[in-house]
Amino acid sequence: MESKAINLGNSLLVPCVQELARDKSLTTIPPRYIRPNHQQPIASDAGTEIPVIDMQSLLSQGSMEVELAKLDFACREWGFF
Structure with missing residues (x-):
């Protein structure tokens, strides 16, 4: 499956939320998503x-x-x- 990422202007390329949800190895919420x-x-x-x-x-x-x-x-x- 092709990886999808979002480019927010001049910011870093980050995976979309749906891609993160499919990642079974992810056990914590990435800090960039926590306020x-x-x-x-x-x-x-x-x-x-x-x-x-x-x-x-x-x-x-x-x-x-x-x-x-x-x-x-x-x-x-x-x-x-």
């Missing part, structure tokens, strides 16, 4: 709260159910993941 908490987007509409899913919590027995409920809500109500 520090201080860089997280803020909703401009005060009545709208963007769901934030902690992927690590999905693996924890103690917080899995709560995080799965948030993930379910995000997928159903926001229509994307």
Whole structure:
């Protein structure tokens, strides 16, 4: 299968998300796709709260159910993941 990558202007050529998802050897999210908490987007509409899913919590027995409920809500109500 031919590798697909995205060239973002003058930036580095990076693999597309679909290619990363197919890579079975990938065990962690590449750092370039993780935003520090201080860089997280803020909703401009005060009545709208963007769901934030902690992927690590999905693996924890103690917080899995709560995080799965948030993930379910995000997928159903926001229509994307």
